[in-house]
Amino acid sequence: MTLKIYNTATRRKEDFQPQNPPQVTMYNCGPTVYDYFHVGNARNFVVVDAVRRYLEHSGYTVKFVQNFTDVDDKIIKRANEKNEPWDRLAARFVDAYYEKADALAVRRATIHPKATEHIKEMLDLVVKLVEKGLAYEKNGDVYYRVRAFKGYGELSGKNIDDLLEGARVDVGELKEDPLDFALWKAAKPGEPSWTSPWGEGRPGWHLECSAMSMHHLGETIDIHSGGHDLIFPHHENERAQSCGATEKPFAKYWLHNGFLTINTEKMSKSLGNFFTINEVLDRFQPAAVRFYLLSAHYRHPLDYSDAALEEATNAVGRIREAVVTAEKILGGAVAGTTSDEAVRLEAEFKEAMDDDFNTQRAIGVIFEAVSLLNEKRQAYSRNANGESDKMAADALVGAIRRLLGILGLEDLIFSAGAADADGAFSEGLVDLLIRARKMAKEAKQFQLADYIRDELNSLGVRLQDHPTGTIWLKD
Numbered sequence: 312m313t314l315k316i317y318n319t320a321t322r323r324k325e326d327f328q329p330q331n332p333p334q335v336t337m338y339n340c341g342p343t344v345y346d347y348f349h350v351g352n353a354r355n356f357v358v359v360d361a362v363r364r365y366l367e368h369s370g371y372t373v374k375f376v377q378n379f380t381d382v383d384d385k386i387i388k389r390a391n392e393k394n395e396p397w398d399r400l401a402a403r404f405v406d407a408y409y410e411k412a413d414a415l416a417v418r419r420a421t422i423h424p425k426a427t428e429h430i431k432e433m434l435d436l437v438v439k440l441v442e443k444g445l446a447y448e449k450n451g452d453v454y455y456r457v458r459a460f461k462g463y464g465e466l467s468g469k470n471i472d473d474l475l476e477g478a479r480v481d482v483g484e485l486k487e488d489p490l491d492f493a494l495w496k497a498a499k500p501g502e503p504s505w506t507s508p509w510g511e512g513r514p515g516w517h518l519e520c521s522a523m524s525m526h527h528l529g530e531t532i533d534i535h536s537g538g539h540d541l542i543f544p545h546h547e548n549e550r551a552q553s554c555g556a557t558e559k560p561f562a563k564y565w566l567h568n569g570f571l572t573i574n575t576e577k578m579s580k581s582l583g584n585f586f587t588i589n590e591v592l593d594r595f596q597p598a599a600v601r602f603y604l605l606s607a608h609y610r611h612p613l614d615y616s617d618a619a620l621e622e623a624t625n626a627v628g629r630i631r632e633a634v635v636t637a638e639k640i641l642g643g644a645v646a647g648t649t650s651d652e653a654v655r656l657e658a659e660f661k662e663a664m665d666d667d668f669n670t671q672r673a674i675g676v677i678f679e680a681v682s683l684l685n686e687k688r689q690a691y692s693r694n695a696n697g698e699s700d701k702m703a704a705d706a707l708v709g710a711i712r713r714l715l716g717i718l719g720l721e722d723l724i725f726s727a728g729a730a731d732a733d734g735a736f737s738e739g740l741v742d743l744l745i746r747a748r749k750m751a752k753e754a755k756q757f758q759l760a761d762y763i764r765d766e767l768n769s770l771g772v773r774l775q776d777h778p779t780g781t782i783w784l785k786d
């Protein structure tokens with residue numbers, strides 16, 4: 312099966328055919344850096360990262376751009392409230408983005424352009440639109456002339472006359488038509504500004520993404536993504552600007568993730584019903600948070616609750632325990648071991664992901680593999696069928712790790728504590744105590760052997776005796 316992607320522009324699933332395979336160009340609207348991002352924003356970053364990883368796994372070379380909106384009303388307002396220079400505030404939250412996105416295993420984009428570093432490209436685009444009669448200046452502001460662009464409303468499926476009802480003109484705006492939107496805003500006292508042909512001013516948000524996308528990825532990109540809330544007006548306006556200027560398509564596939572909700576209401580800064588990623592990562596493991604964000608299909612709503620995060624923590628724990636137990640008992644898989652079952656499960660995973668990145672079904676396949684692994688591993692522990700169970704379990708361990716890797720979950724699930732020097736030291740101590748317990752048992756000092764087991768247990772280290780030896784697991 313070939314990869315199918317739901318395209319917001321056509322409202323149906325389409326075969327994925329990038330313009331210049333194996334290259335894929337992809338742009339995701341990044342954060343406005345005036346605060347820590349919330350779990351709703353994290354859903355967008357994680358989902359898009361999974362899409363990118365899956366494309367790469369499928370053999371594509373992805374050039375991925377995600378911007379920072381680092382000049383904006385919200386940044387200026389927050390900086391004034393905090394009495395902090397606006398650019399310092401923005402730089403702080405760029406760093407915070409990297410820190411928390413890294414923690415969630417969201418890989419860094421090929422390029423993370425900042426709006427403030429692309430003012431020239433933005434001005435060039437506005438000049439072009441003015442020349443083409445698609446934009447006009449009024450009092451230092453420059454507006455896009457919406458009715459002059461024929462395809463306006465096509466992406467979001469809106470009709471111009473319906474839009475007119477919702478459109479408004481703010482005090483001081485001198486638009487020709489309430490539908491028109493600002494490309495460039497004249498400077499207000501005390502606000503950051505740049506020199507333009509229309510005097511001092513700063514760019515509008517929609518303009519930023521058009522200019523940065525076209526500058527880094529060319530006039531037509533393969534995939535443009537963002538949250539559902541960006542379809543209108545942001546992406547509709549980006550499309551009008553870019554197609555208006557180039558007379559070429561702007562994006563081949565438009566991909567939009569559904570909302571993370573709280574009590575079925577969109578999580579958002581303006582409603583105040585949000586949890587920052589910092590709060591959530593203080594309470595839950597990154598593996599559980601990423602797993603949770605991928606547990607629903609990306610286009611469906613996903614409701615946030617402590618219970619959902621606890622469930623994800625348990626699910627991740629079950630995967631970790633199954634794999635770690637098996638690896639310890641099997642004593643290191645034979646490289647390249649595979650089985651019909653593992654091949655079937657990997658094919659089912661691919662089928663799920665090829666169907667518009669259905670991570671929900673893909674995770675279901677991983678759980679089927681985990682159940683099978685537990686069966687095979689137990690059979691091997693009982694020594695019922697020796698080598699063939701070991702081979703089957705080895706193959707499943709390999710498959711589970713590979714599939715988790717494609718979703719960006721493998722390192723998060725298995726790295727905890729083991730990678731650092733302290734972790735290696737503690738592991739060495741546990742192994743030492745297990746050997747001491749074995750010696751105590753051999754010397755028939757059962758009280759001492761039980762004492763070692765119970766004390767380790769109270770430290771969260773559970774020992775399991777198997778015919779093949781004792782292994783330990785951490786809670």
Ligand code: AMP
Pocket residue numbers: 340341342343351352353354355536537538539540541568569570571572577578579
């Ligand atoms: P912002 O910084 O507000 O522009 O948001 C960054 C990204 O997060 C955008 O792609 C938004 O569409 C997306 N987003 C915002 N709120 C939510 C939410 N509650 N659920 C899913 N995605 C969201």
Ligand code: ZN
Pocket residue numbers: 339340341520545549
């Ligand atoms: Zn954008």
